[in-house]
Amino acid sequence: MINNAGIVSGKTTQELSDIMIEKTLQVNTISHLHTIKEFLPGMIEAKRGHIVTIASMAGLAASPGLSDYSASKYGAVAIDEAVRTELDKNGHSGYIKTTCICPYFISTGMFEGVKNAFPMYILTPEEVVSRIVAAIQQEEPLVIVPWRGNIVFLARLLPVTVYDKLCKTFGMHS
DSSP: EEEEEOOOOOGGGGGGGGHHHHHIIIIIHHHHHHHHHHHHHHHHTTEEEEEEOOOOOOTTOOTTTHHHHHHHHHHHHHHHHHHHHHHHHTTOOTTTEEEEEEOOBTTTTTTTTOOTTTTTOOOOOOHHHHHOOEEEEOOOOOESSSSGHHHHHHTTSOOHHHHHHHHHHOOOOO
């Protein structure tokens, strides 16, 4: 099962309407929970399954103009983590796997106008799909695309002031 729902407003927090905030969270986060609740019992019964959550690097490191989107994708990452640990705790992790995919921006039109920010680059849909298929086959629990995005993930361990300066230096917050 692949949970791949996503909308983005691209507006600052002050520009967001209440309706847009709620819609983003409904589509990007809450729909994942409903889909998992619907399909997980059948996977448990069949003792077979794989839940793939398409999240975003914005769910690991937020950017200006993406507060609603980042919050929703942080939520998607958390859902994947919670489900993965629940499966393990309840003895189902041997036959039901989870994979959380956190890509950088993809050239699908959803993030039209976004520019490359070193060390990242705009991804093609084909390279993301190829990486998702490999991740499923290898039963990887968390995948950041491109691989160099792991640098951003690891940078989160730095003090916030250092992390913010690093992001500003590389243009990741512009």
